Amino acid sequence: MRHEDLIKQMTAKQKVAFLTGKNEWESREYPQFGIPGLFFSDGPSGVRKQEGAGDHLGLNPSVPATCFPSPSTLANSWEEQLEEKVGEALGREAVLQNIHVLLAPGLNIKRNPLCGRNFEYFSEDPYLSGKMAAAAIRGIQKNGVGACAKHFAVNSQEERRMALNAKLDEKTLRELYLTGFEIAVEEGHPQAVMSAYNEINGIYANENEFLLTQILRKEWGFDGFVVTDWGGGNDFTEGVKSGSTLQMPGCGLDSARELLQALEDGKITEEQIDERVDELLDAALTIPKKVAEKRQQLENPVKVYSENHKIAEEAAEKSAVLLKNEDAILPLKQDRKIAIIGDFAFEPRYQGAGSSCVRAIGVETIVDLADKMGLPIVGAARGYQRNGKEDKKREKEALELAEQADIVLYFLGLAESLETEGKDRKDINIAQNQIQLLHELARKNPNIVAVLSTGSMVNTWWKGDCKAILLDGLAGEAGAGAVWKLLTGECNPSGKLTETWLRSYEDTPSYPDYPAKERDLVYKEGIFVGYRYFDKNQIPVSYPFGYGLSYTTFAYRDLRTDENGIRLYVKNTGPREGSEIVQMYISLPESRIVRPEKELKGFYKVHLLPGEEKEVAIPFDDKTFRFFCERCGKWKTEKGTYQILVGASSQDIRLKSSVFVEGTRTETEESEDLRQDKQNSLKKEDKKGNSAKRILLNRNDPLSSMIYARNPVARLIAHGMKRKIDRAEKEGQPVDLNTLFRYNMPFRAIAKMTEGMVSMKMVDSMLKMINGHFCSGLCSLVKEFFRNQKANKAYEKELKQNI
DSSP, rough: OOOOHHHHSOOOOHHHHHHHBOOOBBBBOBGTTTTTOBBBEEOOOSSSSSSSOOOOOSSOBOOBOOOOOOOHHGGGGHHHHHHHHHHHHHHHHHHTEEEEEEEEOOOOOEEEOOOOGGGGGGOOHHHHHHHHHHHHHHHHTTTTOOOEEEESOOOOOOTTTGGOOOOOHHHHIIIIIHHHHHHIIIOOOOOOEOOSSSSETEEEEEEEEHHIIIIIIITOOSSSSSOOEEEESHHHHHHHHTTOBOOOBTTTTTHHHHHHHHHHHSSSSSSHHHHHHHHHHHHHHEEEHHHHHHHOOOOOOHHHHHHHHHHHHHHHHOOOEEEEEGGOOOOTTTTEEEEEEEEHHHSOOOOOOOOSSOOOOOOOHHHHHHHOOSOOOOEEEEEEEESSSSOHHHHHHHHHHHHOOSHHHHHHHEGGGSSBBTBBBSSSSOHHHHHHHHHHHHHOOOEEEEEEEEEOOOTTTTTTGSEEEEEOOSOOOOOOHHHHOOOOOOSSSOOOOOOOSSOOOSSTTTGGSOSSSSSSEEEETTTOOOOHHHHHTTOSSSBOOTBBBBBSEEEEEEEEEEEEEEEEEEOOSSSSSEEEEEEEEEOOOOOSSOOOOEEEOOOEEEETTTEEEEEEEEEETTTTSSEEETTEEEEEOOOOOOEEEOOOOOOOEEEEEEEEOOOOOOTTTOOOHHHHHHHHHHHHHHHTTTTTTOOOOOSSBBBBGGGGGGSHHHHHHHHHHHHHHHHHTTTOOOHHHHHHHHHHHHTHHHHSTTTTTHHHHHHHHHHHHTTTOOHHHHHHHHHHHHHHHHHHHHHHHHHHHOO
């Protein structure tokens, strides 16, 4: 242990209390030992430090901060240096606000396009996710701030997220859902990892020793601390035993008393507790000191925010994806009359909703910047209501304006209520009123340039009505300025998609089972997610993984391969300078194990002037040829001649070569038939496990399950929350996040999210009332309330007496 001498000075009560949070955002401090507390903040797209009383869903106002492009958008840059630059900017603002740990990045796999939090995640591909996450971590931690990679692991559904059991085989777990975290830990070295809410094969992620100790610490060498997702703790003792360090937010001292009792009963050893205390001490004794030192070095905060706004604009420029450019309508010509249509041009959709929502400092809009572009703008009209309601007056104004212009810039996308933490999307469509207006506009004016604002993929069956489509994603506060530079050609689009865009939602392999409505969420598709599935099964898509156009063109030649990697030449063969993202996939056509047709194993973004040619080198690494062998529980390399595929997307392969790899092949590897049998057993198990409705509720059931409760008042409460959610969705308004959180959270979270007001025994009393024993449950609730208050006060007094 690193701080053994200090730990020996602490009492058992002090140590177990140290492993529980002080309040919503801070860990406990012990001034008598010189131990400061840690201040946490959300931060995937910007620093979100709340003013006044904290709440993890962001309902109370936060301190103004720079809003950068969402991770889903920034990942489209495929540029690790840019990701690191944004991370460094986030770290600077965290230092200014005296924040010690930034809860970022999020790098869960985009298993299904309906996941409401996909805008916070990088990609459907684990290699790309891991590389971008590692870069973000390095950037954040350059300023002394600790980065916290999340949500570990297999967290791919928002609905019922705290009461789900993800069921999958170890091959799928390792190859798809853990590889990104592995890269992030090994290359980024985050000081913290956040455990996910869900269970994995029946064991909560926060209590999963195999995940937190065997894999994270022993195999990957992680030496930081593990923090629960907010309210994500279940059994505190099991969590500490299994490798979870800190339970957040502050939930009083009920959990600490439980851990003390477990210590007395021999269910946990003091050595196990000391290990967790040592991990948290290392962070508490180093991070605040580094942040304080860095804060003294920073210049005027106004200058920091000004510089960060420029970085946000650069990030938006390099992350935009040109999906279509028929007749080279873009970049815009100076002599073409332009009409601006769309509500998003007036009020941009620049970030997702939920705990990552930033109180942006300087949000730009398309209409406000239009006069500065030097273009003949004939006017601007909102055209539609973003909540989906029909508005004939707005439509008429837009159609009349379209007839006056040579080109219509049409701004469309998903409303704020459709991409949010806490709930999943219902479909992959843009609101019908926006699409209907697009059809009408195309009849009036065939030169439509669509600018699309969305944090995740949408159906683009309407693309025939557009001459060009520019995806700006959720581009952050400086997105409007970036869009104008891209439209006018001041900047050349260079982003490429990090997720496959489908023709139909029904094409996705998890379609039949998503979202899971009961406890089990079965990953029947195994490793075949995204392009791994579509390419192998030759299913047509709207836009493939890795796709993106440019205002110039690129030629690839002379691919050379050796045991260390590949080299090739890329030339800009067009009229403008631009950047190309070279993608390296590997394939083993004669493989005897189940594997995708191709897998991304390297990429490089190269910038070229017109006519310029550069050599690009992409190395092989320890993850290039490996697969996970379940029977032997190890990573193996299959012997064979691998194809090296280099291209501009997963479906645009420009060059091919091959390399022979000796491998570590053994007879323990699995055959196709064996893997199929395993997937079939998962399906049967899922069908059996989800067949029954429960009436008697327990700690781990979500509050939404009260619709099955014996107590009619409980049923009324659950139906009331559901009606509130449905009404907001119908009106196209953002759903109240507290309602969403309460509706989906398990009963145990009441004790974890009330800062000590509610103990777990009080939760059991509530359940007794809900399960039909109202009077005895109420009496027990009152008794336990006063008992909990008395015990908390006595414990706090004892802690303070030792100061």
